Amino acid sequence: MKVKKGYPFPLGTSEKDGYINFSMAVPSGKKCVLKLYKKESDQPEIEIELPEEDAVGEVRFVALLKSQVKGMEYHYVIGEEVVVDPYSKSVVEEDGVHVKGRIQLDEYDWEV
Numbered sequence: 001m002k003v004k005k006g007y008p009f010p011l012g013t014s015e016k017d018g019y020i021n022f023s024m025a026v027p028s029g030k031k032c033v034l035k036l037y038k039k040e041s042d043q044p045e046i047e048i049e050l051p052e053e054d055a056v057g058e059v060r061f062v063a064l065l066k067s068q069v070k071g072m073e074y075h076y077v078i079g080e081e082v083v084v085d086p087y088s089k090s091v092v093e094e095d096g097v098h099v100k101g102r103i104q105l106d107e108y109d110w111e112v
Helices: none
Strands: 012-016 021-027 032-037 048-049 059-065 074-080 082-083 089-094 097-102
Touching: 021 032, 048 059, 059 074
Parallel strands: none
Antiparallel strands: 012 021, 021 059, 032 048, 032 074, 074 082, 074 097, 089 097
8 A cells, every 4th residue: 555644635535646635633642543444344444543743724634546436435433433524525325324435436428
C-alpha cells in the first residue's frame, strides 16, 4: 500500500497527483483509524491509523494511491465510535443507517 502524508484541506476526500487524500476533523485525545472496504464487504481491506502527532489542529489526513483505493468504501473509527465522513460525496446505507462513504471521483465518462 502506497501511503503519503497528504494535506489537511479540503476536508473529506479529494484527488491530487494520482493520490486520494482523506481528511477528517478528530477531537484531541481520540484515536482515529481509517478503514477501507471493498465494495459491499463487511471486512476492512485496509486499516490506517491517523496519529494525533501528525495532525494540523484537529485535522488528521493521509493520501493513498488512487489505483489502490478507487471505488472502495470507507469510514473512520474515532475512539470507539464508527464515523461516516460528513463530506463524503456518496454514502452507503445498511438497514436505513449510513455506515460508510464511497470514494467517488468527479470523473466524466466522455464515451457515454
